[in-house]
Amino acid sequence: MAHIHDDKNAILVRIKKIRGQTNAIEKALEDGSDCVAVLQQVAAIRGAVNGLMNKVLEDHIRQHIGQIDLTKEERESEVEALISILSSYLK
Template sequence: MAHTVSSKKKLLSRIRKIKGQASAVEKSLENESDCQLILQQVAAIKGAINGLMKEVLEGHLREHLGAKEISEQQRNEEIEQIISIIKSYLK
């Protein structure tokens, strides 16, 4: 998975940001903060997760499905795997 290796620093930065946001939600819940603040934090986490998914998915599609050296059968298998992952993500 060279696309995740080449973007490793950027992806890890995104994950660390998400971890920080999740910690902030936990603290808000522990402190019984206003629900609007908690909702706003949850929305920010969702946006960050969506950004991470987009980044990894785009790299995967470009590197794996865009590869000229893979067979039609391999490409179809990759497509089915990605469709399954996207369906699971969108549940």
């Protein structure tokens, strides 16, 4: 996935932020923080993960499925793989 390498630093920054958020939840639970604070952090993580998924998905569609030189079989294979991933993600 060449597009991952192109955006590697931006993607890694997003992942590091998500890691920081998950660490914050762990600390909040260990410290006995209020449920609302934990829920807000969970919601923030979900948004961050969705943003990461959106970025990688958009780049994938543009770079792989959107290529004009794909054969019909290659495009169908890419579409089926993407449908499988999205089905798993959206469960």
